[in-house]
Amino acid sequence: APRPNTPVGTYDLVVVSNRLPVDKVTRPDGSVEWRTSPGGLVTALEPVMKQADGAWVGWAGVADDESEPFEHDDISIVPVTLSAADIEEYYEGFSNDTLWPLYHDVIAPPTYHREWWESYVRVNQRFAEKAASVTATDGTVWVQDYQLQLVPKILRELRPDLTIGFFNHIPFPAYGIFSQLPWRAQIIEGLLGADLIGFQRAADAGNFTRAVRRLLSFTTKGTAIDVPIDEEISEAIEPARVSTSRRGSLVRTVHARHFPISIDTQSFEDLARRPDIQARAKEIRAGLGNPKVVMLGVDRLDYTKGIGHRLKAFGELLADGAVTVEDVTLVQVASPSRERVAAYQQLRDEVELTVGRINGDYSSISHTAISYLHQGYPREEMVALYLASDVMLVTALRDGMNLVAKEYVASRFDDDGVLVLSEFAGAADELKSALLVNPHDIDGLKESILEAIQMTKSERTKRMRALRKRVRDYDVSRWSTAFLSTLTDPSGTPSYVATK
Ligand code: F6P
Numbered sequence: 001a002p003r004p005n006t007p008v009g010t011y012d013l014v015v016v017s018n019r020l021p022v023d024k025v026t027r028p029d030g031s032v033e034w035r036t037s038p039g040g041l042v043t044a045l046e047p048v049m050k051q052a053d054g055a056w057v058g059w060a061g062v063a064d065d066e067s068e069p070f071e072h073d074d075i076s077i078v079p080v081t082l083s084a085a086d087i088e089e090y091y092e093g094f095s096n097d098t099l100w101p102l103y104h105d106v107i108a109p110p111t112y113h114r115e116w117w118e119s120y121v122r123v124n125q126r127f128a129e130k131a132a133s134v135t136a137t138d139g140t141v142w143v144q145d146y147q148l149q150l151v152p153k154i155l156r157e158l159r160p161d162l163t164i165g166f167f168n169h170i171p172f173p174a175y176g177i178f179s180q181l182p183w184r185a186q187i188i189e190g191l192l193g194a195d196l197i198g199f200q201r202a203a204d205a206g207n208f209t210r211a212v213r214r215l216l217s218f219t220t221k222g223t224a225i226d227v228p229i230d231e232e233i234s235e236a237i238e239p240a241r242v243s244t245s246r247r248g249s250l251v252r253t254v255h256a257r258h259f260p261i262s263i264d265t266q267s268f269e270d271l272a273r274r275p276d277i278q279a280r281a282k283e284i285r286a287g288l289g290n291p292k293v294v295m296l297g298v299d300r301l302d303y304t305k306g307i308g309h310r311l312k313a314f315g316e317l318l319a320d321g322a323v324t325v326e327d328v329t330l331v332q333v334a335s336p337s338r339e340r341v342a343a344y345q346q347l348r349d350e351v352e353l354t355v356g357r358i359n360g361d362y363s364s365i366s367h368t369a370i371s372y373l374h375q376g377y378p379r380e381e382m383v384a385l386y387l388a389s390d391v392m393l394v395t396a397l398r399d400g401m402n403l404v405a406k407e408y409v410a411s412r413f414d415d416d417g418v419l420v421l422s423e424f425a426g427a428a429d430e431l432k433s434a435l436l437v438n439p440h441d442i443d444g445l446k447e448s449i450l451e452a453i454q455m456t457k458s459e460r461t462k463r464m465r466a467l468r469k470r471v472r473d474y475d476v477s478r479w480s481t482a483f484l485s486t487l488t489d490p491s492g493t494p495s496y497v498a499t500k
Contacts, residue, residue, distance in 0.1 A: 002137055002161045003236075009134035011076070013054035013484075016131045018091065018147035020079065021046050022072055023061030034072055037061060038300060038335055038376055041144060041169050043403055047264040048480040049075045057131050063087055069134075080130050082123065089119030092341050095147040098181075101343070103146060103170050104304045104398040106177060108343045117183050121150060124190070128154035137161055140487065143194065145169045150186070153193030160236030165487040166194040169261065170400040171426070172204040175211050185215050192227050195241060196487040198259045200400045200426040205258045212256075219245065224490075226251035255490045259483050260430055261401050265475040268410035271383040280380075281387035289367050293328045293453050296389035298382065298404045299396075300337035301374065303347045306395035306422060306439040307334065311354045311370070313395075313445040318362040318369060322450060325367040330393075331385065335376040348374075386411040391452040394421045395439040401426035405434070409467045416460055418452040419467060430474065433466035 002008050021042045022034035036042065049056055055076040060067060063084040070077050082091065093116035102110040128151045131141050142165040143151045152164050178184060188211055191197055199205040209220050219226045226245055229252045234242045237252060245251045271277055288294060295314070299305035314330050317323045334351065338344045355372045362369045377385075386392070392408040402425040409419060409431070421427060421434035428436055437448045485492065 002159050006158055007133045008137055008159075009055075009139075010136050011053075011055040011134050012136050012139045013052050014057060014131050014135045014139065014141045015045060015049060015054060015144065016057045016127055016141060016148060016151060017041055017045070017144035018059055018095070018127075020056060020058035020060055020077055021049070021075065022077065024065055024067065026062075038337065043263060043407075044261050044476050044479070045144070046073075046075075047267070047476055051477075055134050057127065057134065059091075078130060078134055080127055086119060086123050088340075089113075089116045090123040091147070092338065094120040096338050096341050097343065099146045100170070100304075102177065102181060103173050105171070105173060106180075107397050108303050110180070112180075112182055114182075124148055124150035125154055127151050128158060131155060132158040132162075135159065135162060139163075140165065140484070142167065142484070142487075150190035151193075153190045156193040160233060163238075163487060164194045165196045165198065165483060166191055167198040167259070167261075167483065168204065168208075168400070169200070171201070171398055172199055172207045172211075174207050175214055178207070178211050179214070184211070188212055188215055192225065192254055195254060196483070196490060197254065197256045198483050199256065200258060200260055201429055202258045204400075204426075205256045208256050219251075223255050223257045225254045225256060227254050253490070255486070257486065259479055259486075260426060260474070261403070262471065262474050262476045262479050263403050263406045263410060264477070265406075265410040265471050268383060268407055269413050271380060272387055272411040272413050277380055277384050278387060280384035284384055284388040288329050288331070288371065289326075291325075291327055291329045291367065293323075293391065294389045295328065295330045295391040295393055295449070295453075296385060296408075297330065297332040297334075297393045297395075298385070299334055301334040301344065301348055301351065302337055303343060304396055304398050306397045307332065307347075307351050308354060309397070309439040309442065309445065310393050310395045311351070311358065313442050313449060314370070315354070315358045315362075316442065317446055317449060318358065322446070323453065325362055325364055325369045328453060329368065329371065331371045331373070331389065333373045333375070333377065333382075333385070336374060382407065383411045386417075387414075389417065391418045391420060391449070393449070394419065394425060394427070395437065395445065396422045396425045397439060399425035399427075403427075405431060406471050409464070409471045412464055412468065415464045415468065416457070417464060418455055418460055419463075420448050420452050430470050431467050433463040 019037050023037040025033045025035045055078050057078045059082050060079050067079045097111045101108040138161050140163045152166050212218050229250050234250045355370050359369050386408045394405045405427040419434040422439050423436045435448045437445050
Protein backbone atom coordinates (compact mmCIF):
# COMPACT_ATOMS: atom_id res chain seq x y z
CA ALA A 1 0.00 0.00 0.00
CA PRO A 2 1.09 3.63 -0.40
CA ARG A 3 2.59 5.20 2.72
CA PRO A 4 0.05 7.03 4.90
CA ASN A 5 -0.41 10.74 4.09
CA THR A 6 1.08 10.39 0.59
CA PRO A 7 -1.20 11.86 -2.06
CA VAL A 8 -2.27 9.24 -4.59
CA GLY A 9 -3.43 9.83 -8.17
CA THR A 10 -5.66 8.11 -10.67
CA TYR A 11 -3.36 6.98 -13.48
CA ASP A 12 -2.36 3.32 -13.67
CA LEU A 13 0.54 4.02 -16.06
CA VAL A 14 2.70 7.09 -15.78
CA VAL A 15 5.67 7.93 -17.97
CA VAL A 16 8.22 10.37 -16.57
CA SER A 17 10.77 12.01 -18.85
CA ASN A 18 12.75 15.20 -18.73
CA ARG A 19 11.02 16.61 -21.79
CA LEU A 20 7.31 16.35 -22.52
CA PRO A 21 6.29 15.24 -26.02
CA VAL A 22 5.35 18.88 -26.63
CA ASP A 23 7.34 22.06 -26.04
CA LYS A 24 5.54 25.25 -25.12
CA VAL A 25 6.17 27.93 -27.74
CA THR A 26 4.93 31.48 -27.17
CA ARG A 27 4.39 33.33 -30.45
CA PRO A 28 5.34 37.02 -30.85
CA ASP A 29 1.67 38.00 -30.42
CA GLY A 30 1.63 36.26 -27.03
CA SER A 31 -0.46 33.26 -28.09
CA VAL A 32 0.71 29.80 -27.06
CA GLU A 33 1.41 26.79 -29.23
CA TRP A 34 2.40 23.28 -28.08
CA ARG A 35 4.87 21.95 -30.63
CA THR A 36 6.22 18.37 -30.93
CA SER A 37 9.61 18.30 -29.23
CA PRO A 38 12.77 16.96 -30.86
CA GLY A 39 14.62 13.74 -30.21
CA GLY A 40 14.31 10.00 -30.32
CA LEU A 41 12.64 9.56 -26.97
CA VAL A 42 9.50 11.40 -28.01
CA THR A 43 9.43 9.69 -31.42
CA ALA A 44 9.44 6.33 -29.66
CA LEU A 45 7.12 6.93 -26.74
CA GLU A 46 4.40 9.04 -28.33
CA PRO A 47 2.59 6.15 -30.03
CA VAL A 48 2.85 4.06 -26.85
CA MET A 49 1.23 6.77 -24.76
CA LYS A 50 -1.50 7.46 -27.29
CA GLN A 51 -2.66 3.90 -26.85
CA ALA A 52 -2.38 3.66 -23.08
CA ASP A 53 -4.70 5.68 -20.90
CA GLY A 54 -1.77 7.04 -18.98
CA ALA A 55 -0.18 10.33 -18.00
CA TRP A 56 3.10 11.84 -19.14
CA VAL A 57 5.05 13.83 -16.55
CA GLY A 58 7.79 16.16 -17.83
CA TRP A 59 9.12 19.63 -18.56
CA ALA A 60 7.58 21.91 -21.21
CA GLY A 61 10.95 23.12 -22.53
CA VAL A 62 10.80 26.68 -21.17
CA ALA A 63 11.69 28.31 -17.84
CA ASP A 64 9.18 28.89 -15.06
CA ASP A 65 6.23 27.42 -16.92
CA GLU A 66 3.39 26.76 -14.50
CA SER A 67 0.89 25.22 -16.93
CA GLU A 68 -1.79 23.04 -15.36
CA PRO A 69 -2.16 19.43 -16.57
CA PHE A 70 -3.97 19.18 -19.92
CA GLU A 71 -4.83 16.76 -22.73
CA HIS A 72 -2.88 16.86 -25.99
CA ASP A 73 -3.48 14.43 -28.85
CA ASP A 74 -5.06 11.84 -26.51
CA ILE A 75 -2.20 12.08 -24.02
CA SER A 76 -2.61 13.47 -20.48
CA ILE A 77 0.22 15.93 -20.00
CA VAL A 78 1.45 16.78 -16.49
CA PRO A 79 4.03 19.60 -16.58
CA VAL A 80 6.88 19.92 -14.08
CA THR A 81 8.24 23.44 -13.55
CA LEU A 82 11.96 24.15 -14.03
CA SER A 83 13.38 27.55 -13.15
CA ALA A 84 16.06 29.25 -15.24
CA ALA A 85 18.62 28.12 -12.63
CA ASP A 86 17.35 24.50 -12.79
CA ILE A 87 17.72 24.57 -16.58
CA GLU A 88 21.26 25.87 -16.30
CA GLU A 89 22.43 23.48 -13.59
CA TYR A 90 20.31 20.33 -13.84
CA TYR A 91 19.59 20.24 -17.62
CA GLU A 92 22.38 22.09 -19.46
CA GLY A 93 24.90 21.43 -16.70
CA PHE A 94 24.70 18.01 -15.04
CA SER A 95 22.56 16.24 -17.66
CA ASN A 96 24.19 17.60 -20.80
CA ASP A 97 27.68 18.70 -19.80
CA THR A 98 28.44 15.96 -17.25
CA LEU A 99 26.40 12.81 -17.89
CA TRP A 100 25.97 13.15 -21.67
CA PRO A 101 29.69 13.32 -22.56
CA LEU A 102 30.58 10.78 -19.84
CA TYR A 103 28.03 8.24 -21.05
CA HIS A 104 29.13 8.77 -24.67
CA ASP A 105 32.66 7.58 -23.95
CA VAL A 106 34.03 11.06 -23.12
CA ILE A 107 34.01 12.16 -26.80
CA ALA A 108 33.90 15.63 -25.22
CA PRO A 109 35.34 16.18 -21.73
CA PRO A 110 32.69 15.97 -18.98
CA THR A 111 32.54 18.81 -16.44
CA TYR A 112 32.09 17.97 -12.77
CA HIS A 113 30.46 20.69 -10.65
CA ARG A 114 29.07 20.06 -7.20
CA GLU A 115 26.38 22.75 -7.63
CA TRP A 116 25.15 20.98 -10.76
CA TRP A 117 24.90 17.70 -8.87
CA GLU A 118 22.92 19.34 -6.08
CA SER A 119 20.52 20.76 -8.64
CA TYR A 120 20.20 17.32 -10.28
CA VAL A 121 19.23 15.83 -6.90
CA ARG A 122 16.64 18.57 -6.24
CA VAL A 123 15.07 18.36 -9.67
CA ASN A 124 14.94 14.54 -9.60
CA GLN A 125 13.13 14.85 -6.26
CA ARG A 126 10.59 17.19 -7.87
CA PHE A 127 9.92 14.83 -10.80
CA ALA A 128 9.54 11.90 -8.39
CA GLU A 129 7.07 13.79 -6.19
CA LYS A 130 5.01 14.81 -9.19
CA ALA A 131 4.93 11.24 -10.54
CA ALA A 132 4.02 9.89 -7.09
CA SER A 133 1.11 12.31 -6.82
CA VAL A 134 -0.55 11.32 -10.10
CA THR A 135 -0.10 7.52 -10.00
CA ALA A 136 -2.89 5.27 -8.74
CA THR A 137 -2.39 2.77 -5.91
CA ASP A 138 -0.35 -0.22 -7.16
CA GLY A 139 0.20 1.60 -10.46
CA THR A 140 3.22 1.53 -12.75
CA VAL A 141 5.69 4.34 -13.34
CA TRP A 142 8.08 4.17 -16.26
CA VAL A 143 11.00 6.57 -15.84
CA GLN A 144 12.98 7.60 -18.93
CA ASP A 145 16.60 8.42 -19.48
CA TYR A 146 19.77 9.74 -17.90
CA GLN A 147 18.31 13.05 -16.71
CA LEU A 148 16.20 11.17 -14.12
CA GLN A 149 18.37 8.38 -12.75
CA LEU A 150 17.61 9.19 -9.11
CA VAL A 151 13.84 9.12 -9.60
CA PRO A 152 13.38 5.32 -9.15
CA LYS A 153 14.89 5.31 -5.64
CA ILE A 154 13.04 8.45 -4.48
CA LEU A 155 9.80 7.12 -5.91
CA ARG A 156 10.19 3.78 -4.17
CA GLU A 157 10.64 5.55 -0.86
CA LEU A 158 7.57 7.71 -1.45
CA ARG A 159 5.41 4.96 -2.93
CA PRO A 160 6.53 1.40 -2.13
CA ASP A 161 3.28 0.13 -3.69
CA LEU A 162 4.38 1.11 -7.21
CA THR A 163 5.99 -1.02 -9.88
CA ILE A 164 8.86 1.03 -11.26
CA GLY A 165 10.61 0.67 -14.61
CA PHE A 166 13.53 2.68 -15.93
CA PHE A 167 14.78 2.89 -19.51
CA ASN A 168 18.12 4.42 -20.45
CA HIS A 169 17.97 5.79 -23.99
CA ILE A 170 21.68 6.53 -24.23
CA PRO A 171 24.69 4.22 -23.79
CA PHE A 172 25.84 3.11 -20.35
CA PRO A 173 29.64 3.36 -20.31
CA ALA A 174 32.27 0.83 -19.27
CA TYR A 175 33.25 1.02 -15.61
CA GLY A 176 36.65 2.55 -16.37
CA ILE A 177 34.80 5.60 -17.70
CA PHE A 178 31.74 5.58 -15.43
CA SER A 179 33.97 5.49 -12.35
CA GLN A 180 35.14 9.06 -13.09
CA LEU A 181 31.80 10.31 -11.82
CA PRO A 182 32.16 11.66 -8.27
CA TRP A 183 28.55 10.61 -7.57
CA ARG A 184 28.77 7.19 -9.20
CA ALA A 185 27.42 5.22 -6.22
CA GLN A 186 24.42 7.53 -5.77
CA ILE A 187 23.51 7.11 -9.46
CA ILE A 188 23.66 3.32 -9.24
CA GLU A 189 21.61 3.34 -6.04
CA GLY A 190 19.09 5.68 -7.66
CA LEU A 191 18.59 3.33 -10.60
CA LEU A 192 18.33 0.27 -8.37
CA GLY A 193 15.11 1.71 -6.97
CA ALA A 194 13.49 0.33 -10.15
CA ASP A 195 12.24 -3.24 -10.62
CA LEU A 196 13.46 -3.40 -14.21
CA ILE A 197 16.24 -1.31 -15.75
CA GLY A 198 16.23 -1.36 -19.54
CA PHE A 199 19.13 -0.55 -21.85
CA GLN A 200 19.56 -0.31 -25.62
CA ARG A 201 22.34 -2.86 -26.07
CA ALA A 202 23.38 -6.01 -24.23
CA ALA A 203 26.76 -4.29 -23.69
CA ASP A 204 25.09 -1.39 -21.83
CA ALA A 205 23.24 -3.75 -19.48
CA GLY A 206 26.53 -5.59 -18.88
CA ASN A 207 28.37 -2.35 -18.10
CA PHE A 208 25.67 -1.40 -15.59
CA THR A 209 25.70 -4.80 -13.85
CA ARG A 210 29.49 -4.67 -13.57
CA ALA A 211 29.27 -1.17 -12.05
CA VAL A 212 26.80 -2.53 -9.45
CA ARG A 213 29.24 -5.30 -8.50
CA ARG A 214 32.27 -3.02 -8.38
CA LEU A 215 30.64 -0.23 -6.40
CA LEU A 216 28.16 -1.98 -4.13
CA SER A 217 29.33 -5.61 -4.13
CA PHE A 218 25.75 -6.85 -4.63
CA THR A 219 25.29 -10.37 -5.96
CA THR A 220 24.28 -10.59 -9.63
CA LYS A 221 23.27 -13.63 -11.64
CA GLY A 222 22.73 -13.13 -15.33
CA THR A 223 20.43 -10.13 -15.60
CA ALA A 224 19.22 -10.38 -11.97
CA ILE A 225 20.66 -8.20 -9.21
CA ASP A 226 19.98 -8.85 -5.51
CA VAL A 227 19.45 -5.56 -3.66
CA PRO A 228 19.47 -5.98 0.14
CA ILE A 229 16.43 -4.49 1.89
CA ASP A 230 15.21 -4.25 5.46
CA GLU A 231 12.13 -5.98 6.79
CA GLU A 232 9.91 -2.92 6.98
CA ILE A 233 10.41 -2.20 3.27
CA SER A 234 10.01 -5.85 2.33
CA GLU A 235 6.47 -5.87 3.70
CA ALA A 236 5.40 -3.12 1.33
CA ILE A 237 6.80 -4.87 -1.73
CA GLU A 238 5.07 -7.46 -3.88
CA PRO A 239 6.08 -10.86 -2.31
CA ALA A 240 7.19 -12.29 -5.68
CA ARG A 241 9.94 -9.67 -5.88
CA VAL A 242 11.41 -10.44 -2.43
CA SER A 243 13.54 -13.43 -1.50
CA THR A 244 16.20 -14.53 0.97
CA SER A 245 19.79 -14.53 -0.21
CA ARG A 246 22.29 -17.33 0.38
CA ARG A 247 23.66 -15.33 3.29
CA GLY A 248 20.17 -15.23 4.82
CA SER A 249 19.37 -11.57 4.27
CA LEU A 250 16.26 -10.20 2.58
CA VAL A 251 16.75 -9.06 -1.01
CA ARG A 252 14.66 -7.41 -3.68
CA THR A 253 15.44 -8.67 -7.18
CA VAL A 254 16.06 -6.04 -9.83
CA HIS A 255 16.57 -6.95 -13.49
CA ALA A 256 18.88 -5.18 -15.93
CA ARG A 257 18.16 -6.19 -19.52
CA HIS A 258 18.40 -4.81 -23.01
CA PHE A 259 15.38 -3.80 -25.06
CA PRO A 260 16.54 -2.06 -28.26
CA ILE A 261 14.09 0.77 -28.87
CA SER A 262 12.33 1.25 -32.18
CA ILE A 263 9.89 3.45 -34.09
CA ASP A 264 6.30 3.31 -35.25
CA THR A 265 7.41 1.62 -38.48
CA GLN A 266 4.02 1.50 -40.14
CA SER A 267 3.41 5.23 -39.75
CA PHE A 268 6.65 5.99 -41.63
CA GLU A 269 5.74 3.60 -44.42
CA ASP A 270 2.23 5.11 -44.60
CA LEU A 271 3.70 8.58 -45.03
CA ALA A 272 6.16 7.35 -47.65
CA ARG A 273 3.33 5.85 -49.69
CA ARG A 274 1.43 9.16 -49.83
CA PRO A 275 1.48 10.62 -53.36
CA ASP A 276 2.02 14.17 -52.09
CA ILE A 277 5.12 13.08 -50.16
CA GLN A 278 6.47 11.19 -53.16
CA ALA A 279 5.91 14.30 -55.28
CA ARG A 280 7.78 16.31 -52.67
CA ALA A 281 10.69 13.82 -52.84
CA LYS A 282 10.93 14.37 -56.61
CA GLU A 283 10.78 18.11 -56.08
CA ILE A 284 13.65 17.89 -53.58
CA ARG A 285 15.81 16.02 -56.11
CA ALA A 286 14.96 18.50 -58.84
CA GLY A 287 15.79 21.37 -56.51
CA LEU A 288 19.21 19.82 -55.95
CA GLY A 289 19.81 19.82 -59.72
CA ASN A 290 18.83 16.15 -60.21
CA PRO A 291 22.25 14.74 -59.32
CA LYS A 292 22.88 11.03 -59.91
CA VAL A 293 23.29 10.42 -56.19
CA VAL A 294 21.78 12.23 -53.22
CA MET A 295 23.36 11.45 -49.86
CA LEU A 296 21.68 12.43 -46.60
CA GLY A 297 22.67 13.04 -42.98
CA VAL A 298 20.03 13.83 -40.34
CA ASP A 299 21.09 14.55 -36.79
CA ARG A 300 20.57 16.78 -33.82
CA LEU A 301 23.62 19.01 -34.01
CA ASP A 302 25.53 16.97 -31.41
CA TYR A 303 29.21 16.06 -31.14
CA THR A 304 28.30 12.39 -30.67
CA LYS A 305 26.90 12.16 -34.21
CA GLY A 306 30.22 12.20 -36.09
CA ILE A 307 29.09 14.95 -38.47
CA GLY A 308 32.66 16.25 -38.78
CA HIS A 309 33.96 12.77 -39.71
CA ARG A 310 31.26 12.45 -42.38
CA LEU A 311 32.10 15.88 -43.83
CA LYS A 312 35.80 15.09 -43.82
CA ALA A 313 35.25 11.85 -45.75
CA PHE A 314 33.01 13.56 -48.32
CA GLY A 315 35.39 16.51 -48.66
CA GLU A 316 38.31 14.15 -49.33
CA LEU A 317 36.31 12.21 -51.93
CA LEU A 318 35.69 15.50 -53.74
CA ALA A 319 39.34 16.50 -53.39
CA ASP A 320 40.50 13.10 -54.71
CA GLY A 321 38.18 13.47 -57.70
CA ALA A 322 36.51 10.17 -56.71
CA VAL A 323 33.17 12.00 -56.84
CA THR A 324 32.09 15.31 -58.39
CA VAL A 325 29.41 17.77 -57.33
CA GLU A 326 27.56 17.22 -60.61
CA ASP A 327 27.09 13.57 -59.69
CA VAL A 328 26.91 13.46 -55.91
CA THR A 329 25.47 15.89 -53.40
CA LEU A 330 25.12 15.71 -49.63
CA VAL A 331 22.12 17.08 -47.76
CA GLN A 332 22.92 17.57 -44.09
CA VAL A 333 20.05 18.36 -41.74
CA ALA A 334 21.47 19.43 -38.37
CA SER A 335 18.63 20.32 -36.05
CA PRO A 336 19.43 22.87 -33.35
CA SER A 337 20.03 21.30 -29.93
CA ARG A 338 21.23 22.41 -26.45
CA GLU A 339 22.41 25.66 -27.93
CA ARG A 340 23.49 27.23 -24.65
CA VAL A 341 26.01 24.48 -23.84
CA ALA A 342 29.52 25.58 -24.87
CA ALA A 343 30.49 22.26 -26.49
CA TYR A 344 27.45 22.54 -28.79
CA GLN A 345 28.29 26.13 -29.75
CA GLN A 346 31.83 25.09 -30.58
CA LEU A 347 30.61 22.13 -32.62
CA ARG A 348 28.29 24.39 -34.60
CA ASP A 349 31.20 26.69 -35.45
CA GLU A 350 33.37 23.75 -36.54
CA VAL A 351 30.68 22.15 -38.67
CA GLU A 352 29.69 25.40 -40.33
CA LEU A 353 33.32 26.31 -41.04
CA THR A 354 33.89 22.91 -42.65
CA VAL A 355 30.68 23.07 -44.72
CA GLY A 356 31.60 26.58 -45.88
CA ARG A 357 35.10 25.49 -46.87
CA ILE A 358 33.96 22.39 -48.77
CA ASN A 359 31.24 24.35 -50.56
CA GLY A 360 33.66 27.16 -51.35
CA ASP A 361 36.22 24.75 -52.77
CA TYR A 362 34.01 22.34 -54.72
CA SER A 363 30.53 23.74 -55.42
CA SER A 364 29.74 25.10 -58.88
CA ILE A 365 27.17 27.75 -59.79
CA SER A 366 24.63 25.03 -60.57
CA HIS A 367 25.60 22.35 -58.02
CA THR A 368 26.21 22.68 -54.30
CA ALA A 369 28.41 20.08 -52.61
CA ILE A 370 26.61 20.21 -49.26
CA SER A 371 23.11 21.56 -48.61
CA TYR A 372 23.36 22.36 -44.94
CA LEU A 373 20.14 22.97 -43.02
CA HIS A 374 20.35 24.08 -39.38
CA GLN A 375 16.65 23.53 -38.84
CA GLY A 376 14.15 21.00 -37.62
CA TYR A 377 11.48 19.68 -39.99
CA PRO A 378 8.07 18.04 -39.65
CA ARG A 379 7.83 14.28 -40.10
CA GLU A 380 6.32 14.62 -43.63
CA GLU A 381 9.33 16.56 -44.91
CA MET A 382 11.74 14.10 -43.31
CA VAL A 383 10.09 11.17 -45.05
CA ALA A 384 10.24 13.02 -48.38
CA LEU A 385 13.97 13.54 -47.76
CA TYR A 386 14.44 9.85 -46.95
CA LEU A 387 12.70 8.91 -50.21
CA ALA A 388 14.79 11.43 -52.15
CA SER A 389 18.10 10.06 -50.84
CA ASP A 390 20.07 7.20 -52.36
CA VAL A 391 22.50 6.92 -49.46
CA MET A 392 21.82 7.60 -45.78
CA LEU A 393 24.91 8.38 -43.70
CA VAL A 394 24.71 7.60 -39.97
CA THR A 395 28.26 7.98 -38.67
CA ALA A 396 27.77 8.47 -34.92
CA LEU A 397 30.87 8.09 -32.75
CA ARG A 398 28.60 6.78 -30.00
CA ASP A 399 24.80 6.60 -29.99
CA GLY A 400 22.30 4.82 -27.77
CA MET A 401 20.26 3.61 -30.74
CA ASN A 402 19.90 6.17 -33.59
CA LEU A 403 16.29 6.09 -34.68
CA VAL A 404 17.05 8.05 -37.87
CA ALA A 405 18.61 4.86 -39.26
CA LYS A 406 15.36 3.00 -38.55
CA GLU A 407 13.21 5.82 -39.94
CA TYR A 408 15.12 5.73 -43.23
CA VAL A 409 14.64 1.98 -43.55
CA ALA A 410 10.96 2.18 -42.57
CA SER A 411 10.32 4.80 -45.25
CA ARG A 412 11.95 2.84 -48.11
CA PHE A 413 8.96 0.70 -49.11
CA ASP A 414 10.52 0.65 -52.59
CA ASP A 415 13.29 -1.60 -51.18
CA ASP A 416 15.89 0.84 -52.45
CA GLY A 417 18.47 3.11 -50.80
CA VAL A 418 21.68 2.25 -48.95
CA LEU A 419 22.22 2.72 -45.23
CA VAL A 420 25.79 3.44 -44.13
CA LEU A 421 25.74 2.87 -40.38
CA SER A 422 28.30 3.35 -37.63
CA GLU A 423 29.05 0.26 -35.59
CA PHE A 424 29.01 2.56 -32.54
CA ALA A 425 25.28 3.23 -32.87
CA GLY A 426 23.01 0.82 -30.99
CA ALA A 427 21.12 0.21 -34.25
CA ALA A 428 24.18 -1.65 -35.60
CA ASP A 429 23.35 -4.63 -33.34
CA GLU A 430 20.14 -5.13 -35.32
CA LEU A 431 20.69 -3.58 -38.75
CA LYS A 432 23.42 -5.93 -39.84
CA SER A 433 22.63 -5.64 -43.55
CA ALA A 434 23.66 -1.99 -43.54
CA LEU A 435 27.18 -1.04 -44.64
CA LEU A 436 28.72 -0.97 -41.18
CA VAL A 437 31.54 1.53 -40.69
CA ASN A 438 34.02 2.74 -38.11
CA PRO A 439 33.68 6.52 -38.54
CA HIS A 440 37.12 7.13 -37.00
CA ASP A 441 38.65 5.31 -39.96
CA ILE A 442 38.29 8.02 -42.59
CA ASP A 443 39.73 5.86 -45.40
CA GLY A 444 37.35 3.05 -44.49
CA LEU A 445 34.45 5.51 -44.38
CA LYS A 446 35.37 6.86 -47.82
CA GLU A 447 35.48 3.32 -49.21
CA SER A 448 32.07 2.54 -47.74
CA ILE A 449 30.58 5.72 -49.17
CA LEU A 450 31.92 4.80 -52.61
CA GLU A 451 30.62 1.26 -52.18
CA ALA A 452 27.18 2.67 -51.32
CA ILE A 453 27.20 4.99 -54.33
CA GLN A 454 28.25 2.21 -56.69
CA MET A 455 26.13 -0.61 -55.26
CA THR A 456 24.07 -2.53 -57.81
CA LYS A 457 20.30 -2.37 -57.67
CA SER A 458 19.97 -6.07 -56.82
CA GLU A 459 22.40 -5.75 -53.89
CA ARG A 460 20.57 -2.64 -52.62
CA THR A 461 17.25 -4.46 -52.77
CA LYS A 462 18.61 -7.51 -51.00
CA ARG A 463 20.05 -5.47 -48.16
CA MET A 464 17.08 -3.12 -47.80
CA ARG A 465 14.63 -6.06 -47.66
CA ALA A 466 16.56 -7.60 -44.80
CA LEU A 467 16.74 -4.26 -42.96
CA ARG A 468 13.04 -3.63 -43.48
CA LYS A 469 12.13 -7.03 -42.12
CA ARG A 470 13.92 -6.27 -38.88
CA VAL A 471 12.36 -2.82 -38.45
CA ARG A 472 8.89 -4.15 -39.29
CA ASP A 473 9.16 -7.13 -36.94
CA TYR A 474 10.58 -5.05 -34.10
CA ASP A 475 8.60 -1.85 -33.96
CA VAL A 476 8.08 0.43 -31.00
CA SER A 477 4.90 -1.20 -29.84
CA ARG A 478 6.72 -4.52 -29.59
CA TRP A 479 9.46 -2.74 -27.64
CA SER A 480 7.11 -1.16 -25.10
CA THR A 481 5.03 -4.33 -24.75
CA ALA A 482 8.20 -6.33 -24.11
CA PHE A 483 9.45 -3.86 -21.53
CA LEU A 484 6.14 -3.51 -19.70
CA SER A 485 5.38 -7.23 -19.66
CA THR A 486 8.87 -8.01 -18.36
CA LEU A 487 8.32 -5.32 -15.72
CA THR A 488 5.10 -7.03 -14.64
CA ASP A 489 6.57 -10.53 -14.75
CA PRO A 490 10.36 -10.68 -14.96
CA SER A 491 10.35 -14.49 -14.76
CA GLY A 492 8.28 -14.80 -17.95
CA THR A 493 10.13 -15.57 -21.16
CA PRO A 494 10.98 -12.22 -22.74
CA SER A 495 8.88 -11.91 -25.88
CA TYR A 496 11.52 -9.63 -27.33
CA VAL A 497 14.16 -11.74 -28.99
CA ALA A 498 17.50 -10.62 -27.64
CA THR A 499 20.14 -9.21 -29.94
CA LYS A 500 23.75 -10.05 -29.31
O1 F6P B 1 17.77 10.16 -25.99
C1 F6P B 1 18.54 11.21 -25.63
C2 F6P B 1 17.84 12.55 -25.45
O2 F6P B 1 18.39 13.34 -24.47
C3 F6P B 1 16.38 12.39 -25.13
O3 F6P B 1 16.13 12.34 -23.74
C4 F6P B 1 15.77 13.55 -25.84
O4 F6P B 1 14.58 13.17 -26.44
C5 F6P B 1 16.73 13.87 -26.98
O5 F6P B 1 17.94 13.30 -26.65
C6 F6P B 1 16.81 15.38 -27.27
O6 F6P B 1 17.51 16.06 -26.29
P1 F6P B 1 16.98 17.32 -25.49
O7 F6P B 1 15.73 16.90 -24.79
O8 F6P B 1 18.08 17.66 -24.55
O9 F6P B 1 16.71 18.38 -26.51
